[in-house]
Amino acid sequence: xxxxxKPMLDGIFEVGPPPRLLGAxxxxxxxxxxxxxxxxxxxxxxxxxxKLNTEGTVYSYSILRIPNxxxxxxxxxxxxxxxxxNDNIRVYCLFDPEKAEEIRIGQRVTLRVGQIGIGLDGKECxxxxxxxxxxxxx
Amino acid sequence: MRDVDIIGIGMFPFGVHKxxxxxxxxxxxxxxxxxxxxxxxxxxxxxFFANMQAANLTKEFTTGQTVMWGAGINKIPVxxxxxxxxxxxxxxxxxxxxxxxxxxxIALVVGAEKLNVPFIPLLNxxxxxxxxxxxxxxxxxxxxxxxxxxxxxxxxxxxLAMVDVKNRxxxxxxxxxKFFNKPVTIEEVLNAPMMADPLTKxxxxxxxDGAAALVLCAAEISRRFTxxxxxxxxxxxxxxxxxxxxxxQTFEEDQRASRIAYETAGLGPEDVSAVECHDAFTICExxxxxxxxxxxxxxxxxxxxSGATSLGGKIPVNVSGGLLxxxxxxxxxxxxxxxxGVIQLRGEAGARQVEGAKVFLAExxxxxxxxxxxxxxxxxxxx
Numbered sequence: 001x002x003x004x005x006k007p008m009l010d011g012i013f014e015v016g017p018p019p020r021l022l023g024a025x026x027x028x029x030x031x032x033x034x035x036x037x038x039x040x041x042x043x044x045x046x047x048x049x050x051k052l053n054t055e056g057t058v059y060s061y062s063i064l065r066i067p068n069x070x071x072x073x074x075x076x077x078x079x080x081x082x083x084x085x086n087d088n089i090r091v092y093c094l095f096d097p098e099k100a101e102e103i104r105i106g107q108r109v110t111l112r113v114g115q116i117g118i119g120l121d122g123k124e125c126x127x128x129x130x131x132x133x134x135x136x137x138x
Numbered sequence: 139m140r141d142v143d144i145i146g147i148g149m150f151p152f153g154v155h156k157x158x159x160x161x162x163x164x165x166x167x168x169x170x171x172x173x174x175x176x177x178x179x180x181x182x183x184x185x186f187f188a189n190m191q192a193a194n195l196t197k198e199f200t201t202g203q204t205v206m207w208g209a210g211i212n213k214i215p216v217x218x219x220x221x222x223x224x225x226x227x228x229x230x231x232x233x234x235x236x237x238x239x240x241x242x243x244i245a246l247v248v249g250a251e252k253l254n255v256p257f258i259p260l261l262n263x264x265x266x267x268x269x270x271x272x273x274x275x276x277x278x279x280x281x282x283x284x285x286x287x288x289x290x291x292x293x294x295x296x297x298l299a300m301v302d303v304k305n306r307x308x309x310x311x312x313x314x315x316k317f318f319n320k321p322v323t324i325e326e327v328l329n330a331p332m333m334a335d336p337l338t339k340x341x342x343x344x345x346x347d348g349a350a351a352l353v354l355c356a357a358e359i360s361r362r363f364t365x366x367x368x369x370x371x372x373x374x375x376x377x378x379x380x381x382x383x384x385x386x387q388t389f390e391e392d393q394r395a396s397r398i399a400y401e402t403a404g405l406g407p408e409d410v411s412a413v414e415c416h417d418a419f420t421i422c423e424x425x426x427x428x429x430x431x432x433x434x435x436x437x438x439x440x441x442x443x444s445g446a447t448s449l450g451g452k453i454p455v456n457v458s459g460g461l462l463x464x465x466x467x468x469x470x471x472x473x474x475x476x477x478x479g480v481i482q483l484r485g486e487a488g489a490r491q492v493e494g495a496k497v498f499l500a501e502x503x504x505x506x507x508x509x510x511x512x513x514x515x516x517x518x519x520x521x
Contacts, residue, residue: 062281
């Protein structure tokens, strides 16, 4: 991947390798969050940045077949929710654009980072996505 | 707190009105409502205008004052309300509170929206929202709910299609529903272009233009204006939880808002004669019938298939045609749901009259944050 590409937002993930999603944990109530909130919404205390688990299970997904030109996503593309292992976080994510048709509820997936679409500045950028752990059918 | 009645209704037909400005649609609905109520513009004490997209699409703001003055109303407090699809119901809740508190006697609520402009972008709540940056758009959230609901409860794509077939059939009986003017079959719905699996284009409500208006009045004086006041027994607005781990197969907001509304009204789902709900996508109506208490959780698919939610069924849902049949002029939608309730409870619905309707429930839901609805409203009306 091109070295000069930046994440679509700062502070959301580390590019790696290995890529990691950056979440947060409240030192008082121990709840984990993604993305990092300004403060813990329950305790109103500062939270500590943590690296989240990179593997999880697909909770639900959709395949958008109409164009989404907002950030020039591929057409079609799959997105949805993944339950991260041990973190009690259901994270919204893109799925591997090459494997949009393969995503299923309950599937084991792992984190990747790559160039998908454009960012707030209109330039190509990096996004996080999940891909089947076993490499999928392709 | 004082009881509140609805004494006037007005609508500008829902359809495609490319040459009619937003303000004109709002004004015409407002005038119809105050004439229907038999009040003079100078008797209105407070006004609420609901709209979602005027600042984006037609570059207008503080439109409420313009609309009110178009209907001869000035000087009074006017509030412009944006709460996504529930803007109109949120405005109604504020109008009810302003009267119930004793501070005002007569309130006008107007909802209006113009969506058929040359370029209609996909809606998103914020460009910086992490989920939007990761590909979420409105239809994705509901497709993910549908996928999850089908996985968990065995809901079928045919049942998803039946909701549209039913509501399009209902819309044919509503002279204010001008978008389609023709019925549709299950096969046509299933074979329509796929938008976001399993939702085809005909499982999504179209973008229509239109307006709707209500006149609310303190119950202690409503009979000065009408012999048939309709009682607004509960007007509830809640927000989502937004915490980690959203649940996609139920609408917790529906359950919470309707529980408050039922308790406030002293009624339960078994008392309700007719329902309008936020059927922006067919899966929504299936889930609303479950989460508002009309059938058990998970049985919304078989419930629509049984005919229970059709006109003449056990609990008719979206007899006006709903969003699927009328289209969804965002700020006007939730007002139009309550207008339908007043028409039904007055017994003035003609061919789409629910026989013996005595209790009406309107539900609406808007926008998404972290997998939960940002806003959810439930209004209960009685004769």
